[in-house]
Structures are given as C-alpha cells and as structure tokens.
Amino acid sequence: MKRFDAILKVKKQSIFFMLSMLFISLHSFAFQPADIExxxxxxxxxxxxxxxxxxxxxxxxxxxxxxxxxxxxxxxxxxxxxxxxxxxxxxxxxxxxxxxxxxxxxxxxxxxxxxEETVEELTEVSLYKATSASLLVKEMLDKKDENYLSDESLMTSFYRETIKKGWSNISLSEAVVKISKGPYNSSQKDLVSLYKARKSTDYDKLDTIALKLRGGPFNTLYLDMMKYTEYVLRPEMMDSYDFQFDDPTKINDRYTYVVNFQELDKSNPWYYGKLFIDAETSTLVKADYSLNVDNRDAAAAMFVKKKPNGSKVYPTELNYQVDYAQNDGKWHYAYGKAQLEYVVNWKRKIFNSKYKINSEMVVTDWQAYAGEDWKKTVDLIRPNIVMVDDVSGFYDSEFWGSNNIIEPEKSIQNAIDKIKRKMDK
Structure with a gap:
C-alpha cells in the first residue's frame, strides 16, 4: 500500500518518514469557478x-x-x-x-x-445467507465493476490535516480540491487540482524538528480500497488473510455484514480491521482498519528513510477509515481518514517527542466528468511537490465561499483563532 509520508526537518539534518510516494504543494489555485448563491x-x-x-x-x-x-x-x-x-x-x-x-x-x-440507535436484533434470517466470510469478500471484489462508478467523474472534496505535538496543534492545512475520479473498472489513476488552500505551522513549538506531512489529499484518496485494491485487498492476496464474520449491523437502514480480517504473516507490520459489506449487493460500504507496528525495528525500516544520529524514530499507531456513498445504484468514495502517531526518541533527552497526524477528506459534490477540456484548464497537482505554508487564507472568514467543508472541531477552531491573532500583531 502507498503509505503516508511525513518529513521531519532538523536544523542541519532531515528525517524522512516514508509512508507514501506522493506529496502535494500549495502553489496552484487554477480551478476557480464563480461562487454560487x-x-x-x-x-x-x-x-x-x-x-x-x-x-x-x-x-x-x-x-x-x-x-x-x-x-x-x-x-x-x-x-x-x-x-x-x-x-x-x-x-x-x-x-x-x-x-x-x-x-x-x-x-x-x-x-x-x-x-435513534439501531436496536433491532440482526440474525442470519435477516441477511442474505452468506456462509463463508472469505467467499463473501471474494464476491465483493468480483462485483467491483458492477457496483461502483463505471464512468469518470469530477468530484469536489474538502481536505484537512492536523499535526499535534503532545496536545498542541503545530500545523493545520485545509484545501478544497477537484478530483478527476477514474472509473472503478479501470486502472486509470485519479488526478487532483487545488481550488483553494491554506496552511499554517507553528515552528516555535517544534523544538529542533519541523514535521510536515507529504501526500496531502492523495493520502486519503488512496484509502479508497475498491479503486486501489492492489494496496491492501488484492485478489491474489486473498489466501494471505484470515476472514471471520462479526455481528451484522445496519448502515443507512441497509443490512450489512461485518467481516473481521487480518494478515496471516505477522513477521512484518500487518493489516487488520473490519469490512462492512452490503448484504444485498455484496458492496464494500465502509472499512475500518489498522497497520500493526508492534515490531518497531521492522516498522522503522519500512517507514524511516533518514534520521539524525542519536535518535530513534518509529510509528506507534496507524489507523485508517474509508466510507462509500450510493447514487443511482452505483457506489463511490465518499470519505477517508487516517490517524497516525509517531515517536522521536533522542539519546540525551529524558522525554521523547510524540506526534499525532490526522488527515481526512470528504467528497462534498460531484458530477459527470467534463472531458479532456477540464485537464487543459487546470494545473494538476504533481505527486512530487511538498505542501508549503500559506496563511493568507485565514484572514477571510468567507474564504471557502459556497464550498462545503468539515466544520472545525473546538481544538481546530482554537488553532484558527490563534493564527488570526498572530497575523494581527
């Protein structure tokens, strides 16, 4: 799977957390249609x-x-x-x-x-008689072309990432992006263009290390397990997982199987989690999963490219979520979230530094693909550019215009207020 990629920059050295091969910049704002009332x-x-x-x-x-x-x-x-x-x-x-x-x-x-909470007791009689969890997952993969969008579409999404050191917010990035979403029945990669974006980082709270998340919206986009099956649930990897039924549930009033899965080979960091599969159509409608990184040496070898002498750097927790939505009988990526935790341990320091990185993206609108002309009118994000600070957007309370966003939670709103106070000085 393409991993998230964070960079720790030290005054004269750099630590590279290799979690994804893709990263993003804040330089282009090419797609700027007029806001509607x-x-x-x-x-x-x-x-x-x-x-x-x-x-x-x-x-x-x-x-x-x-x-x-x-x-x-x-x-x-x-x-x-x-x-x-x-x-x-x-x-x-x-x-x-x-x-x-x-x-x-x-x-x-x-x-x-x-x-109201779902209180109905869901029994096998309520469901569609799947008898094998592994066969259900296989059917889910086999029916991908039938159940998911088969045409290109243009999606508007809101992306947010936060980086915390301890309990303090040290970096906040937000963006509205346009995604050229390739059909689920093809290997065509998704394309991304920025519409509006803003970012601020409090380097004073980073001590000698400045951490930046590389990948931006691409990181949450690649959590789309049914578009990018090659990263976690490749059909040829079916024998590498153990699948077991959990208690069924309901999502959007539809009966849903819950399948627990985990990799059998635990010599390296390994995936485990839950798949939520629509009982009627065998469609993956939600997944909550994690990467076990208890083997610190193996995790560091997988995720850390460079680090300064006298330090140990390793991930301690990697959790992911993806949700799908239905429209006219076809499903598509609707929401992705990643929660990452890292530790930087210095030999000559009593206490280590702990970082929490949260990123999430929600699709707020979409339409049929506009054709090749769209690509000619926007600056597509190159997957080798690092997001840079741009605090100008925090001045404007109407910055997002008619675009739907994820309402800031209290800690994020506090961070935004602090950014504005700094800018007023």
Missing part, C-alpha cells in the same frame, strides 16, 4: 437517547450530489444553493437509524438532529 445551515447530530454528539455522521442532500459530514464534536455545516427550497436531507451513520428531514427544518444556527 447559497444558504448555510449549521447544527449538530446527537444520540436521541442521551444527547451525546455523533461524529462522522453523513448528511446528503437528496436528489443532488451535495453532502458533508459531522466533525468529532458532532457539528456540521451544510451549504445549499438558495434556489433549492423543497429539498430533503438524509443523515446516516453506523449504528443508528437514518433520518430524512425537509430542508425547512434546518436553521442557520442551532439545528439539532437526533438519531
């Missing part, structure tokens, strides 16, 4: 029984391709063209009954959506 609705999604916020709840504007997702605090922002007044919005998330509400239920501030 829109209405913004904000609120939160909560558990109806206890009022607790629900993270990663998916909100889709029906009869359109517009969507967004709640942040870790359960908060959302949904921007809708102002001429759409009779629309409905469906909210769904694993473990809860989906709910469809008219658009006039939503308010500019304070919208509250309560979801």
């Amino acid at each position: 829109y209405v913004e609705y904000r609120g939160e999604v909560v558990n109806a029984s206890n009022g607790r916020s629900i993270a990663s709840a998916y909100l889709a504007l029906n009869n359109s391709n517009i969507s967004t997702i709640t942040n870790s605090d359960g908060e959302f922002s949904l921007k809708v063209p102002e001429d759409l007044t009779e629309a409905t919005v469906t909210t769904s998330v694993l473990g809860f009954q989906s709910k469809t509400l008219p658009l006039d239920y939503f308010k500019p501030e304070g919208t509250r959506i309560e979801l």
Whole structure:
C-alpha cells in the first residue's frame, strides 16, 4: 500500500518518514469557478437517547450530489444553493437509524438532529445467507465493476490535516480540491487540482524538528480500497488473510455484514480491521482498519528513510477509515481518514517527542466528468511537490465561499483563532 509520508526537518539534518510516494504543494489555485448563491445551515447530530454528539455522521442532500459530514464534536455545516427550497436531507451513520428531514427544518444556527440507535436484533434470517466470510469478500471484489462508478467523474472534496505535538496543534492545512475520479473498472489513476488552500505551522513549538506531512489529499484518496485494491485487498492476496464474520449491523437502514480480517504473516507490520459489506449487493460500504507496528525495528525500516544520529524514530499507531456513498445504484468514495502517531526518541533527552497526524477528506459534490477540456484548464497537482505554508487564507472568514467543508472541531477552531491573532500583531 502507498503509505503516508511525513518529513521531519532538523536544523542541519532531515528525517524522512516514508509512508507514501506522493506529496502535494500549495502553489496552484487554477480551478476557480464563480461562487454560487447559497444558504448555510449549521447544527449538530446527537444520540436521541442521551444527547451525546455523533461524529462522522453523513448528511446528503437528496436528489443532488451535495453532502458533508459531522466533525468529532458532532457539528456540521451544510451549504445549499438558495434556489433549492423543497429539498430533503438524509443523515446516516453506523449504528443508528437514518433520518430524512425537509430542508425547512434546518436553521442557520442551532439545528439539532437526533438519531435513534439501531436496536433491532440482526440474525442470519435477516441477511442474505452468506456462509463463508472469505467467499463473501471474494464476491465483493468480483462485483467491483458492477457496483461502483463505471464512468469518470469530477468530484469536489474538502481536505484537512492536523499535526499535534503532545496536545498542541503545530500545523493545520485545509484545501478544497477537484478530483478527476477514474472509473472503478479501470486502472486509470485519479488526478487532483487545488481550488483553494491554506496552511499554517507553528515552528516555535517544534523544538529542533519541523514535521510536515507529504501526500496531502492523495493520502486519503488512496484509502479508497475498491479503486486501489492492489494496496491492501488484492485478489491474489486473498489466501494471505484470515476472514471471520462479526455481528451484522445496519448502515443507512441497509443490512450489512461485518467481516473481521487480518494478515496471516505477522513477521512484518500487518493489516487488520473490519469490512462492512452490503448484504444485498455484496458492496464494500465502509472499512475500518489498522497497520500493526508492534515490531518497531521492522516498522522503522519500512517507514524511516533518514534520521539524525542519536535518535530513534518509529510509528506507534496507524489507523485508517474509508466510507462509500450510493447514487443511482452505483457506489463511490465518499470519505477517508487516517490517524497516525509517531515517536522521536533522542539519546540525551529524558522525554521523547510524540506526534499525532490526522488527515481526512470528504467528497462534498460531484458530477459527470467534463472531458479532456477540464485537464487543459487546470494545473494538476504533481505527486512530487511538498505542501508549503500559506496563511493568507485565514484572514477571510468567507474564504471557502459556497464550498462545503468539515466544520472545525473546538481544538481546530482554537488553532484558527490563534493564527488570526498572530497575523494581527
């Protein structure tokens, strides 16, 4: 699998975390269509029984391709063209009954959506009689061409990455990107163009090390397991995994098999996690998985290219998530998230440095591919450019315009406020 790639720059030396061969820059903003008039609705999604916020709840504007997702605090922002007044919005998330509400239920501030937990006991009678977990996964892969988008499409997505040292935010990057999404039945790679982006890094909190994540939106894009099956679940690797059924569940009111998987060979870092497979169509609709890096020496050999003398650098936790959405009977990549943790241990220091890197991307709109002309009118991101700091976007409270974004959680909003205060000095 193409890994995430972070760089630790020391004053006279560099540490390279090789987690992906791709990286991205903030230099081009070629795709800049005029913003449309829109209405913004904000609120939160909560558990109806206890009022607790629900993270990663998916909100889709029906009869359109517009969507967004709640942040870790359960908060959302949904921007809708102002001429759409009779629309409905469906909210769904694993473990809860989906709910469809008219658009006039939503308010500019304070919208509250309560979801009921799924309490139905799901038995084998409820499902479609799959008897072998490995055969179900094989069928899932075999039906990829049938179940997923077979035509090129142009997707608008919002991407965010944060880097923390301890509990302090030291870097924040955000971008709206256009993705030329290749058909799932071809090996055509996805193309990316930046529309708007901003980034700020607090180098004062990095001591002697400056950490940057390489890969940007490509990293979350490559979590699309059904487009890039060669990275984790290659058909020829089926015998390399153990597959076992877990308790079934429901996603968006559809019966869903849950399959636990793990690699058999544990001599090197190995994958394990859960596959959520639609019972009726054998479609992968969600995956939560991790890379076991308990073998520190092997993990360091895999991920660290260079490091300064007197230090040990290794990953301690690598977790991934991918979600898919359905439109007219075809599924497509909707959301990807990666959570990474690293340790830098110096010989002459009592305490080591711990870094947490979170990156996520949600598809907020998409349309049929515009053809070759689109490629001629934009600057495509080259996969060998490193994202650079550009704080100018933090001045403008309307920076994102009509583009849907993931609402900043409290810690991110605090980081944005600090950036603005610094810029005012």
